[in-house]
Amino acid sequence: MSDTVFVAGVGIISAIGKNVAECLYSLENGQTGIGQMVFLDSVHQSKFPVAEVKLDNNDLAQLSSLNNTKSRTSLLSMIAAKEAINDAGIENIDLLRTGFISANSVGGMDKTEKYFAEYFYDNQKGRLRDVVHHECGSISELVADQLGIRDFVTTISTACSSSANAIFFGARLIKNNILDVVVAGGADALTKFTLNGFNSLMILDEQFCQPFDENRRGLNLGEGAAYIVLVSEKVAASLSKIPSVTISGYCNANDAYHQTASSPDGTGSFLAMSGALKKSRLQPSEIDYINLHGTGTQNNDIAEGKAIKRLFDPHYPKMSSTKAFTGHTLGASGGIEAVFSVLSLQHGIIYPNLRLTTPMKDLPFIPVTDFLKNQTVKHILSNSFGFGGNCTSLIFSKL
């Protein structure tokens, strides 16, 4: 039994960079990854801006050492997972009980929708190799096999909180002494399926999104992957680079209000945040930074904001949504924001909530709008809320 679970490594690929260093550079320089659609082939190309990873599948295949015919989600997943494992620098990882817990929202849908364009007209048509990785879990297995992880592999899909739940589950597998090392996070590539789905819900912003702004209009979809390497106390003590960040709290709660909308008071968000605080035995006043879910939709930001008010008033920590940089990466977002949280603790930095011009009238706090350095950051709350009322909050702490 390991009471403390450490974060030994991080890896990321997103619209603002293909690794940790590039993402940090973009965050520091206020460079958003959102722009016109280039790689996704959709009739909505000129209508909706998206946050694409700025590489085509051939380039991603080279970086990932996977085949370029594989789902873009698996290529992104592999690149980020590999960086995280290299960052952790665990010697003799083969001798440890190692797991890969990944998350995604639509599996190999980027390939399935290609297949389906032919299947629709003739059900004996379409290349089977394009549909063979339709299952969410199949994407994780492509990556686990390439990484050589065989002790434990699983996949979680709870919409936009998927990878936060993967990290949560991974930490518990270590605490329960089932595994020693867990690579946990998630990946999602942009697909026509999700773009059209969100469009049908009328929550996509035709301009660059403005999370937590009074005049916010909706979200921009993004893509990417991010993983953290979780290790037990015993493994942490054996590393040459001794980890300083732990996962100290987590909670999964359900809003139980509507399949796609948040309750007006953010019941699920409140329960997730307060549950994570309880688990970490921290007071709200001890949280130094909240990485908001902050999608930029009318509904999410007010519900999340009200839940924060209920829990933190009158002492508000610094907070920001980094989705104005990365777009909403759905199944990857909890992982991406976990990596940002860990980097924030390691470097004493806080990220700006880009493009915030008019703070929300109904909320008594204003997110951070500048990149802040030399901050004392000991505890960070990271929020991930999704369709189906699935709300998960994680707390990362610096020892």
Added chain:
Amino acid sequence: MTIYIRATGNISPQKTFGHPPFLTDPKEYFGNRLTCIEPDYREFIDAKQIRRMSRIILMGVCAAKECLQEAGVVIPDAIVTGTAYGCLEDTGLFLSKMVEYNEELLTPTAFIQSTHNTIGAQIGLILQCNNYNNTFVHCGFSFESALLDGMMLLKEKEVTNVLVGAIDEITNISHTILKRMGLYRQGQVSNLDLFKSNPVAARLKGTIAGEGSAFFMLTNKLSPADYAKLDALSTFYKPKGIKEIEHHILFFLAAHSITFKDIDLIITGKNGDIRSDEIFDQLQQRIFSNNVLINYKNLCGEYPTATAFALWMAANIIKSGKIPSELGYKGLNEIKIKRILIYDQYQSIHHTLLMISTC
């Protein structure tokens, strides 16, 4: 800590819903697709909601409700579901419309309900349950991961009961595609004849497709109505050959201080496809040689979360103490069954060991 199976709810291709007599009238199917026998949902779900929900959501919600009812639990402390394919009907519908209308004029209902966590979320929504809610979507480990999550939640003492379920559906689209991939038997085949002792040379490639929705109420408090104790679960991924499989099985038993003599029955995941059944045949000759073995995929068909049907069947055998004679295992209905090992595998990739025993 001991974990108990307090209640079950099962919609399957057999007569399982509503707790009828336990498999006393096995249903025969001809062809390679077994379809769930669906109940009258109006008794369980509001008529307005029935119209909106797809078949897999209805089957999921309804089996969950039956399980809760049997357990006498109104709001479970946690809801954990597993589904390999998720809500295929709605996924196929949204994809079809997207192609047909070239990404224009789409309505959101199918998209909303295509999300993998829809079933778990709908159960939470109907019950107004704000508690832990998670969904695993990992091929042949989807149910096993959900079960492990539920068992860990109980061991962590954060909850006293967990609703764990597995749901997968066959749709016309998925069946067409999986058939093209060569998963299923060609021609007429009776599910009840799936394992009839053909000479080895006549054994066939392909299995029969199945689907199902099975839920379990796990608790850490003993009650007189419990089905069984859920003793242990282990999974292993892509083993390299029979030696490694045997190693995992022996390690699993040793870890729980059990020998093959202590096991009254082994339920195996044979599915009639010569390619994957070979492992079971080898084990039957080797480490399982002194045990009583039965199969279950002739009843529910093959699908990634079929292990949930096996667990339901095992729990009922433990509760009733015997194997229904109608399943055709001569002489076995006299054996008193106190401990069952389930050894299942899906496409030789995902291997599961589950052990349950009398309370």
